[in-house]
Amino acid sequence: MLESKIPAGKLEDKWNDYKGHCKLVNPANKRKLEVIVVGTGLAGASAAASLGEMGYKVKAFCFQDSPRRAHSIAAQGGINAAKNYQNDGDSVFRLFYDTIKGGDYRAREGNVHRLAEVSTSIIDQCVAQGVPFAREYGGLLSNRSFGGTQVQRTFYAAGQTGQQLLIGAYQALERQVALGNVTMYARHEMLEVVKVDGKARGIIARDLVGGKLERHFGHAVLLCTGGYGNVFYLSTNAMGSNVTAAWKAHKAGAYFANPCFTQIHPTCIPVSGDHQSKLTLMSESLRNDGRIWVPKKQGDNRKSTDIPEEERDYYLERRYPAFGNLVPRDVASRAAKERCDAGFGVGTSKQAVYLDFAAAIQRYGKGEVSKRNLGNVSAEEITQLGKDVVKEKYGNLFDMYEKITGENPYEVAMRIYPAVHYTMGGLWVDYELMTNVKGLYALGEANFSDHGANRLGASALMQGLADGYFVIPYTLGNYLADEIYAKALETSHPAFEEAEKKVSDRINTLMNIKGKQSVESFHKRLGKIIWDKCGMARNKEGLETAIKEVQALKKEFWSDVRIPGEINSYNPELDKAGRVADFIELGELMCIDALTRNESCGGHFREEYQTEDGEALRDDENFMFVSAWELKGEHQWELHKEELKYEVIKPSARNYK
Amino acid sequence: MQHYNMNLNLKVWRQKNNQTKGEFKLYRVENISSEMSFLEMFDVLNEKLITTGEDPVAFDHDCREGICGMCSMYINGKPHGPWQANTTCQLHMRAFKDGDTIVVEPWRANAFPVIKDLTVDRSAFDRIIQAGGYVSVNTGNAVDGNSLPINKDKADAAFAAAMCIGCGACVAACKNSSAMLFMSAKVSHLALLPQGEPERHSRVINMIAQMDKEGFGACTNTGACEATCPKEISLSNIARLNKEYLGASLVADK
Ligand SMILES: Cc1cc2nc3c(=O)[nH]c(=O)nc-3n(C[C@H](O)[C@H](O)[C@H](O)COP(=O)(O)OP(=O)(O)OC[C@H]3O[C@@H](n4cnc5c(N)ncnc54)[C@H](O)[C@@H]3O)c2cc1C
Ligand code: SF4
Ligand code: FES
Numbered sequence: 027m028l029e030s031k032i033p034a035g036k037l038e039d040k041w042n043d044y045k046g047h048c049k050l051v052n053p054a055n056k057r058k059l060e061v062i063v064v065g066t067g068l069a070g071a072s073a074a075a076s077l078g079e080m081g082y083k084v085k086a087f088c089f090q091d092s093p094r095r096a097h098s099i100a101a102q103g104g105i106n107a108a109k110n111y112q113n114d115g116d117s118v119f120r121l122f123y124d125t126i127k128g129g130d131y132r133a134r135e136g137n138v139h140r141l142a143e144v145s146t147s148i149i150d151q152c153v154a155q156g157v158p159f160a161r162e163y164g165g166l167l168s169n170r171s172f173g174g175t176q177v178q179r180t181f182y183a184a185g186q187t188g189q190q191l192l193i194g195a196y197q198a199l200e201r202q203v204a205l206g207n208v209t210m211y212a213r214h215e216m217l218e219v220v221k222v223d224g225k226a227r228g229i230i231a232r233d234l235v236g237g238k239l240e241r242h243f244g245h246a247v248l249l250c251t252g253g254y255g256n257v258f259y260l261s262t263n264a265m266g267s268n269v270t271a272a273w274k275a276h277k278a279g280a281y282f283a284n285p286c287f288t289q290i291h292p293t294c295i296p297v298s299g300d301h302q303s304k305l306t307l308m309s310e311s312l313r314n315d316g317r318i319w320v321p322k323k324q325g326d327n328r329k330s331t332d333i334p335e336e337e338r339d340y341y342l343e344r345r346y347p348a349f350g351n352l353v354p355r356d357v358a359s360r361a362a363k364e365r366c367d368a369g370f371g372v373g374t375s376k377q378a379v380y381l382d383f384a385a386a387i388q389r390y391g392k393g394e395v396s397k398r399n400l401g402n403v404s405a406e407e408i409t410q411l412g413k414d415v416v417k418e419k420y421g422n423l424f425d426m427y428e429k430i431t432g433e434n435p436y437e438v439a440m441r442i443y444p445a446v447h448y449t450m451g452g453l454w455v456d457y458e459l460m461t462n463v464k465g466l467y468a469l470g471e472a473n474f475s476d477h478g479a480n481r482l483g484a485s486a487l488m489q490g491l492a493d494g495y496f497v498i499p500y501t502l503g504n505y506l507a508d509e510i511y512a513k514a515l516e517t518s519h520p521a522f523e524e525a526e527k528k529v530s531d532r533i534n535t536l537m538n539i540k541g542k543q544s545v546e547s548f549h550k551r552l553g554k555i556i557w558d559k560c561g562m563a564r565n566k567e568g569l570e571t572a573i574k575e576v577q578a579l580k581k582e583f584w585s586d587v588r589i590p591g592e593i594n595s596y597n598p599e600l601d602k603a604g605r606v607a608d609f610i611e612l613g614e615l616m617c618i619d620a621l622t623r624n625e626s627c628g629g630h631f632r633e634e635y636q637t638e639d640g641e642a643l644r645d646d647e648n649f650m651f652v653s654a655w656e657l658k659g660e661h662q663w664e665l666h667k668e669e670l671k672y673e674v675i676k677p678s679a680r681n682y683k
Numbered sequence: 684m685q686h687y688n689m690n691l692n693l694k695v696w697r698q699k700n701n702q703t704k705g706e707f708k709l710y711r712v713e714n715i716s717s718e719m720s721f722l723e724m725f726d727v728l729n730e731k732l733i734t735t736g737e738d739p740v741a742f743d744h745d746c747r748e749g750i751c752g753m754c755s756m757y758i759n760g761k762p763h764g765p766w767q768a769n770t771t772c773q774l775h776m777r778a779f780k781d782g783d784t785i786v787v788e789p790w791r792a793n794a795f796p797v798i799k800d801l802t803v804d805r806s807a808f809d810r811i812i813q814a815g816g817y818v819s820v821n822t823g824n825a826v827d828g829n830s831l832p833i834n835k836d837k838a839d840a841a842f843a844a845a846m847c848i849g850c851g852a853c854v855a856a857c858k859n860s861s862a863m864l865f866m867s868a869k870v871s872h873l874a875l876l877p878q879g880e881p882e883r884h885s886r887v888i889n890m891i892a893q894m895d896k897e898g899f900g901a902c903t904n905t906g907a908c909e910a911t912c913p914k915e916i917s918l919s920n921i922a923r924l925n926k927e928y929l930g931a932s933l934v935a936d937k
Contacts (some may be wrong), residue, residue: 076822091743093808094849095751109827147825154825156818156878158842165832183842189750190845197817204813212806264745298718301724304747402866429766429773430720461871495822544733546726590733595700596799598741599733 129478259553
């Protein structure tokens with residue numbers, strides 16, 4: 027019943043064959059077909075722009091005041107592509123292989139190979155749009171390396187890659203708005219999927235400024251609504267990032283896949299106190315040049331600069347000599363937690379490790395001296411030259427660090443700690459990116475498809491843009507070709523009536539609780555439960571407790587939350603309340619999923635399943651499947667398993683040593 | 684870094700919607716840590732207002748790390764507050780001391796009507812981009828990325844202009860509410876690159892026409908925009924914009 031629709035044939039031919047044989051919609055019919063795109067981050071903006079260019083009538087939605095502000099804007103480090111411009115042995119196969127291995131053998135071969143194939147076109151498209159990627163002196167594109175790989179395949183624009191890619195997609199989108207092919211609804215939130223005869227036929231959205239509910243028809247609905255990392259309250263996600271759209275789809279019948287596969291990023295600025303509202307990432311690209319260490323002595327209170335070289339433990343280089351500081355994220359995060367739990371953490375909270383650029387500054391300084399033939403220069407000058415190079419590469423990240431902590435990372439080592447960053451889980455989709463609800467699609471971080479149990483750095487931007495620019499334009503046509511006879515429905519249709527009533531009932535219920543506790547306080551408590559018991563390390567007992575705690579929290583929320591203001595007005599607290607209510611339900615499912623998966627893989631580390639030296643212990647015999655959860659009723663889900671078949675790669679224990 | 688706590692008086696602009704008149708209201712917040720961000724201080728205020736049954740202050744924000752361009756508070760007479768090259772969300776409370784009074788207002792410009800309290804409508808910026816702030820290249824049209832080498836200095840300059848986050852602080856800082864710095868950032872980004880060349884003339888003419896239509900004021904070169912811009916977009920972009928406009932006007936009568 028879970029049909030992934032992976033085309034038959036050899037792995038490297040699947041996508042080409044699909045494109046050669048999928049159904050097409052002729053231009054005159056495209057003009058009659060309406061497509062709803064919810065979310066205008068990288069996935070949604072690229073999809074909406076491309077579909078508009080193709081001639082579909084597109085309606086796009088986002089909750090920010092402009093599509094240019096989607097969470098994708100914050101991506102720092104870069105985007106992968108198998109261009110092999112560096113001639114260092116990269117290829118489509120190697121990108122495919124690295125992604126499957128990085129995902130700890132929990133992703134589909136067919137999807138991932140397609141992703142690697144289209145990755146090269148993404149770079150071309152973005153360059154053509156005027157995305158100002160970093161370049162070498164010869165005028166050609168520059169690359170750097172990211173965790174979990176041994177080649178340089180990451181394209182970047184200083185530490186603002188997501189911003190530049192999103193602005194490119196946003197401009198393409200605005201061009202379609204100007205041409206009348208896309209209608210943009212900013213400050214709108216999708217709150218329900220409308221289904222007619224089992225097919226997605228529209229949405230109910232709320233105009234966040236006036237609070238009015240609106241009905242929108244579409245022959246297909248695309249959810250490009252991002253990840254659910256904010257279930258943890260503290261994460262590197264933007265404040266507004268939420269699971270609501272995906273959760274409404276789940277409630278309308280779409281399966282939610284691998285919810286417990288969440289990614290904890292190793293290099294974030296540590297929590298400074300209870301007031302903390304979000305965490306800030308320090309891009310993984312910093313691990314190209316920064317060395318991670320803790321003192322060899324427990325509870326060492328000296329300043330980083332006062333600790334001599336021989337008293338430092340470069341624990342990643344020690345444990346993983348082959349990959350060193352560039353091990354994948356899950357491995358690096360757990361190693362940091364291990365050191366801090368063992369009492370070697372630094373800073374006031376002792377929940378931090380050092381990320382040190384002193385060696386890189388010296389190395390680059392000396393490099394400049396020889397490159398520019400400077401001859402005899404003083405140590406200070408070398409340091410200055412080195413700082414200049416580091417500034418060009420990572421300047422904005424260093425500035426960001428200084429603004430938040432008040433410390434100058436050119437002078438003292440950065441303090442970092444892991445934080446929630448990305449969610450591999452999401453709506454279950456088939457090869458065509460369609461959920462199990464016909465006509466309902468999920469793209470970008472909102473789906474589960476390509477990263478298995480752990481995502482490699484610089485691969486989310488790649489996936490979002492692959493889905494939007496190069497996959498959905500084909501796969502959507504394959505569905506819509508059979509829908510050309512379906513007339514646009516009047517939104518007075520009973521299905522819309524009913525869906526709108528559901529939304530307004532829920533909003534009324536929320537507003538009428540008139541309890542004592544703020545939305546924020548519930549969100550914080552939820553986050554703490556999930557972080558403590560379903561975070562970097564999980565175990566059976568903790569998860570069972572967490573499930574009970576989340577259920578109790580849900581009850582308390584629905585009887586004691588206080589939402590100020592009115593329904594028909596601009597009311598951010600009400601928006602947030604709806605999102606937190608959905609996060610609570612998701613939190614329960616995450617714990618159930620984590621409890622069911624009796625193995626450790628990627629971001630999912632079950633303490634009961636580890637090797638003697640603390641590495642994750644996968645169980646391919648029993649858990650080589652995607653968990654797709656179907657909602658059956660309150661607190662009730664049914665598990666559907668999609669077996670993963672590896673035809674080309676032979677799964678082995680991940681080894682970064 | 685020495686951390687400390689402080690008590691503060693806030694004078695905050697409250698306005699129910701764009702139909703009603705607004706006014707300043709006074710609030711007091713206590714035990715604010717110097718490690719908090721400015722918006723976290725507002726979170727504290729809002730939590731307090733919610734528990735006492737008052738309407739919390741509405742303000743725009745999302746990334747809270749200086750990149751989305753959503754946050755927009757006019758703090759003590761300066762958009763984004765006292766720090767250089769900084770957004771509201773990146774401003775931290777160590778910029779203030781115990782007993783300070785802080786005045787907080789929305790962006791004020793005719794083209795940015797107030798939605799509620801400190802939240803304004805900046806959709807005019809999107810419409811300016813719609814008028815021509817793009818390269819007309821459909822998905823699938825592109826050639827290989829490295830078939831178009833671009834001089835590194837030019838690419839870097841284009842990137843420096845493309846860093847604009849569309850926050851609108853330049854407009855809020857300008858006594859004429861001019862959007863020239865924002866405009867010039869986009870025009871420069873694309874004019875500096877070969878990809879932007881084919882539409883160079885029509886782009887600048889159409890974008891300026893849209894800017895005028897939106898009700899932004901004229902530029903009188905006071906430079907308040909550059910001084911307040913969180914991404915340090917340079918005034919030299921405005922010079923380039925003027926040159927582009929002049930060049931385009933000369934060839935425009937097709
Ligand atoms: C700090 C940070 C740095 C990162 N750096 C990198 C990197 O260097 N490389 C990399 O590959 N990846 C990186 N990532 C991950 C990557 O940025 C994201 O996974 C990716 O951008 C997600 O894109 P998206 O289009 O799927 O969703 P988003 O960009 O999150 O967009 C979601 C969209 O959906 C809309 N939306 C959501 N819900 C609703 C609703 N109910 N109604 C209407 N609209 C809705 C929002 O308004 C928004 O437009 C980073 C992530 C973070 C947090
Ligand atoms: S030019 Fe500067 S101040 Fe103006 S919108 Fe852009 S980033 Fe903001
Ligand atoms: S909240 Fe994104 S720039 Fe301030």
